[in-house]
Amino acid sequence: MVELENTFKALGDGNRIRILASLLSRKELCACQIHEWLGVSGATASKHLNILMRVGFIKSRKNGRWVFYSMNSDHRSLQTLVRWLKKEVTTSLELQKDLQGLEKVTACSLIELRRKQRLKASVS
Amino acid sequence: MVELENTFKALGDGNRIRILASLLSRKELCACQIHEWLGVSGATASKHLNILMRVGFIKSRKNGRWVFYSMNSDHRSLQTLVRWLKKEVTTSLELQKDLQGLEKVTACSLIELRRKQRLKASVS
DNA sequence: TTTCTATTTAGTTAGTTAGCTAAATGTCAA
């Protein structure tokens, strides 16, 4: 029951729904891309990603310093829920418009993106 | 998106999951039965029931002073989610054991139940 | 080996929420 509760709790946050929406529309995204697109700090994005990983919605892989996240299709009992969510995301004009922001985030290389983020962070 | 978020938030509480489990196993229950079975105050049960009603999971009908709650099958987009939840509830030994407590709560009349609740409240 | 870098973890804070008691509201019975 705690597992069930935590599954729904994980989904009960707008930014975590957005993360899943982004990973349902792109095969894989880097932590820095997700944090950029979400518009929150890297630390906050990391926390959200961890919650979604612990519940089993997403998985990650490392490539050197880079961490990539994607949907986890291994957790069988969640797939119906994920399919339902995907349908809701697909039919939401608001979320579809939100996802357009991913174009810009994924248009440059990760190195370039991080360079811009570090620059922006030093200004504030 | 706020609607989606609120739907999951509504489910992100153990007692609200339990309420839905009880209404998935019994056609209809009275507010006082739910509050008795949940083991929380009437005020708290009422708040939880209101959240579930606002999101569309359940509906209510009044019979004099008595208020009865049941699953709401009118909200089409929630039905897949409810079916998934029902499956999770059915396969959870913990929740099935929890639901056994409904036998005792529904064994006596509503009037008898309320008489006992008022007696218990006056002792504390 | 040292420095740089991407990410995660720790700690803090303001906002949110589940629990309770008391009061309010609506319905019934005398």
Added chain:
DNA sequence: TTGACATTTAGCTAACTAACTAAATAGAAA
């Protein structure tokens, strides 16, 4: 009409949580 009663709403409080900054961790480059 008044009093009893079932339920809901209001108000309070302790616990929880999303946001941030700073520190820690891990990996790469010089």
